[in-house]
Amino acid sequence: MSESLEKVEQLLKQLPGLGYRSAERIALHLLVEKPERLEPLVEALRQAAANLRRCPITGNLTEADTCAIYADPARHREVTCVVETVPDLLAIERSGVYRGVYHVLHGKLSPLHGVGPSNLNFASLRRRIEEGEVQELILALSNDIEGEATCHYIQDELLAGRADIRLSRIGFGLPSGGGITYADSATLKSALDGRRDF
Amino acid sequence: MSESLEKVEQLLKQLPGLGYRSAERIALHLLVEKPERLEPLVEALRQAAANLRRCPITGNLTEADTCAIYADPARHREVTCVVETVPDLLAIERSGVYRGVYHVLHGKLSPLHGVGPSNLNFASLRRRIEEGEVQELILALSNDIEGEATCHYIQDELLAGRADIRLSRIGFGLPSGGGITYADSATLKSALDGRRDF
Structure with a gap:
């Protein structure tokens, strides 16, 4: 050839x-x-x-000084959803159910792969928290050890002593349309752990 | 976005x-x-x-004046395999079982889609046949109405009165590793039609 x-x-x-x-x-x-x-x-x-460049506030991609979602006055700046990557953000946007703003970490903590806190976009999240903008932080991080570690880091290092900020993590369980027969055991475990009164 | x-x-x-x-x-x-x-x-x-340009003899892609396969003295120029597209040629090359040369038509006859003989690379195939280079023509064209029509066109228009040139078409049937249960009926029909004495 x-x-x-x-x-x-x-x-x-x-x-x-x-x-x-x-x-x-x-x-x-x-x-x-x-x-x-x-x-x-x-x-x-x-x-x-x-x-394209990174928005200095949210870490999202932007052509302007700040990302279009953050700049949109219709979005609720007091609610911030923390995601690992821009594709994660775009997926949530496509669902059309979220009206808050975002913070993109550009990865998750993974000491095994040499990713420590200094490699992630924590500095501007800390700034946003300190400036009092954030009233609720929704952690939309993956359901694995690294995602878990990243959640704990945010809770312990960024939100220490900030009982005024509500911290939540997105729900895990059976995907919509997915049958129990074909679900893997980790998913079934999350689904059982995450059960709600009916 | x-x-x-x-x-x-x-x-x-x-x-x-x-x-x-x-x-x-x-x-x-x-x-x-x-x-x-x-x-x-x-x-x-x-x-x-x-x-990259089209080889004026074979229609294959080339960076030189003629395609590397055709120029290779180890390849048998008297056997020419006619294919629809360059990816088809590359797939046959990957199989490693063919030692002849190729002719790429860049399509198949399809009056419904406005593809007539003048839209395909027939002129240089006709030239190759007339120059006496071809002793066997293997038609590796798809197993559908257009492929069939293209085969008939080559037989009737390009090889008319040339009983000295052997004309064959590649075999159709069950793919290797494919089970009979899951084969579609057109494939099973070809497999039965193409049965050989055992």
Whole structure:
């Protein structure tokens, strides 16, 4: 196979969710089938890379000085949802049920992978808490040891002595539409632990 | 969401095999998680787009004047395998069992979609046949009405009165590892039609 095609496929294969077959398919699509789509895509990627930056307050992506959600006067700034990543934030936004603002940590505590508190976006969360903006903090962090550790860190280090701030963690359990038969045991454990009076 | 991010996701979503979720994942990967991967990918794509062209003899992609497979003296030029697309050619190459050369049609006859003989790479196949290079033509075209029509066109229009050239079509039937229970009826029909003495 041609060297420059191989190079493209090798780089595409490194992208999340792409295997060698999908990388080949996309490479040939952009180079042979629809070459007219290549330049607009390249241009849009470069434009986005140049325009996007991290919001200094929330850690979300933004083209402006602060992220559009935080800047929206209709959103409730006193409720802040803490998420690990921007895709997590976007998923919650798509659900359309949340009217507060966000704080993106850009990861979770994981000493095994060398991720300590200084590697995460805690400084501006601490600032937001100290400035008195936050009345409720909803932890939307993953249901694993690292997510758990991150929750405890926030509780112990950022909210110590702040009984005035309500701290909650999102519910875990059976996904909507998911059957009990096919649920894994960790999910079933969360579902049982998280049972509510009916 | 930011406008330039939306634009990137919208263009990525048009690529084959990508839905809105995988487009978002790739966009954020290239823009937030691993921005250092963006420029090499863009550069490789542009390089490939500039270097690659169609081989005037076989229709395969090439960076040189003729495709590397055709130019390889170890390949048997008297056997030519006719395929619809470059990915089809690459799939056969990966199997490692074929030592002849190829001819890529870049499609199949499909009057319903406005694809007639003049839209396919028949001219150089006709030339190859007329120049006496081809002793056997293997039709590796898909097992549907359009593939069938394309086979008949080659037999009637390109090989008319050429009893000296052996014409064959690849076998259809049960895929290797596939069970009879789960095979669709068209596949089972081909498998029965294609039975061989044991």
